[in-house]
Amino acid sequence: MTALPVGEALARIEGELASFWSSPDEQAGAPMTKVRSSTMSFAFVAASSEIEQARATTDALADTHPGRAFVLTSDGRLAPWEVSYDVRAACRLDGGTPICFDWIEMTFGAMACERAGSVVATLALPEVPVVVEIGRGAPRALLPSLLPRADRLIVDSAHTSVARIAEMLHASSVPVGDRQFVRTYQWRELVARFFDDALAALESIREVTVGRTPGGATEPAALFLGWLGSRLGWGFEARDRALDRHGETVRITLRDDPREGLSPGQITGVWIETALEGQPLSLACVRDQENPKQVAWTRRGARVTSHEHALGYRDEAWVLVKALDATEGDRVLRDAIILGAQWSER
Secondary structure (H helix, E strand, C coil): CEEEEHHHHHHHHHHHHHHHHHCCECCCCCCECCEECCCEEEEEECCHHHHHHHHHHHHHHCCCCCEEEEEEEECCCCCCCEEEEEEEEEEEEECCEEEEEEEEEEEECCCHHHHHHHHHHHHCCCCCCEEEEECCCCCHHHHHHHHHHCCEEEECCCCCCHHHHHHHHHHCCCCEEEHHHHHCHHHHHHHHHCCCCCHHHHHHCCEEEEEECCCCCCCHHHHHHHHHHHHHCCEEEECCEEECCCCCEEEEEEEECCCCCCCCCCEEEEEEEEEECCEEEEEEEEECCCCCCEEEEEEEECCCEEEEEECCCCCHHHHHHHHHHCHHHHHHHHHHHHHHHHHHHC
């Protein structure tokens, strides 16, 4: 990768891109004009150790959300005012027409980080939104200039705490998508099903327990509790206690639950104690000990029901697409993150 002062690097990148797009494509055996397919400019910000994963993500994204992709990081070994860069481009034939995409990889020196936002704004495609994803270990020095340039923000609360994400949301009002919120959708859906024919029990919840495998990079219960509390109007007084909308206490318990076959920081079960029509109602959704991809969903007391459900698996390409496209859940997710951060800080 070539390392240059920011202004010079920017001029060279623009020149390389102009050269690529102005030259004909010859895959079909004869020169043909290249066609751009553009849905967004996507900037993936990550630690230098995560660059290979970032490249894989942006390469895969070209199949579903083509456009211009950036991979951005920083490196203290560079001269502070320099940027190293690499430009790639590729075309595929679609009905005889070459459809083309490009990728720009940039590593910023310490002082150059503050110009990352303006560099991306200059190079981004003007007719489509700019989406910024905060990858694992994303250098903080890059974010103050990048976040104001984003039209949509993608995060992952599996490796970035909800408290840190909440800080970003306070600094930006753009829509947000969370990969972990997508991955854990079934847990929220199964818990919501407890109350389909027992809505009154929502007002009588007195205890919530969340089990998770220990050792996760972040606390998986935070986002779940933030979602539950934001939907039910709770306020958190402490990590082990919330007040519902009527001022009644809800006890909160976290349970370490080591499981073979599950990575650290995975939810293993949710237990809720409530009441319906004056009768106790115990609710549980718990992973099977032998098959962690299966959960037992049970109600005991005022309602008696028991089911087995499979927890589906989706690869990360699908997860990212859902995080990009699920804009109808933006307000719910934002509320869940902010309240989950408040719980975490108690």
